[in-house]
Amino acid sequence: MTTNLPAEREVDSFRSSTARWVFGSLAGWGTLLLSAVGVGLVIILVRWLRNMSSAYVITDQRLIIRSGLLMKSIDEIELYRIKDVRVVFSLINQITDIGTITITSSDRTTGDKEFLLRDVPAARERREGLRKLVDRARQRRGVRELDVDRDGSF
Template identity: 70%
Template structure:
């Protein structure tokens, strides 16, 4: 039985104070343009919800027309976290997932302005490892020039 672990959205407020783009938007608010940018950013963040279960990452998008995508955790190959000095001050970051799931099309899937990103990345990494162990998933590296590189002696 699948159980929910976490649910979150990108943080508009933390983006505003934790990124150079956010500070620029605050300056533009003085002439009114920043309010449009802020409103657009807020709507975009409200339209996306990320839910983590012990088996999947579920991405719900849309205000009027909804879409739901999911990434099976056992298919995630890498969980990367990027954050700037400003991001650290307000505790947000960008989590990038590399996955073999059809949802991502073997490309990177990016979650921007994630609150408590360091903790969420570690939690997600642990869930991915447990999901892979539960399904017996093993990763085999293949060197395109030399073929299968899983066994045999190491070459330098």
């Protein structure tokens, strides 16, 4: 059986950055101060393990989220189902070029909640690239979004 869809290609892959979190957020700087008494090292280790347990791959058709150290899981969000991509970053985040990407989609993976990609290096550029890929995926599939209010009106 053949399909008319072109082969999927990887566009980007990345992990959250622990080092940029340490130097690029108030929580990170606070953790550095706590390191003087030993507590901060534990916080940095926990944050590093959490970041290493998640990897993100963006293809021209899907966002793939691989997570877990011992119990692994792979979730996929079809790009054409993504409704909104937002990036949030503080002043310190801007200096170190990290941010949190928030994705809202109609995919069952995210349900009605927002999906967060935290401590993403080059978050602004990745957000813009993802937005463009979402537009292309919708055009390729002929998908149009229709907004309906809670009362059922358009």
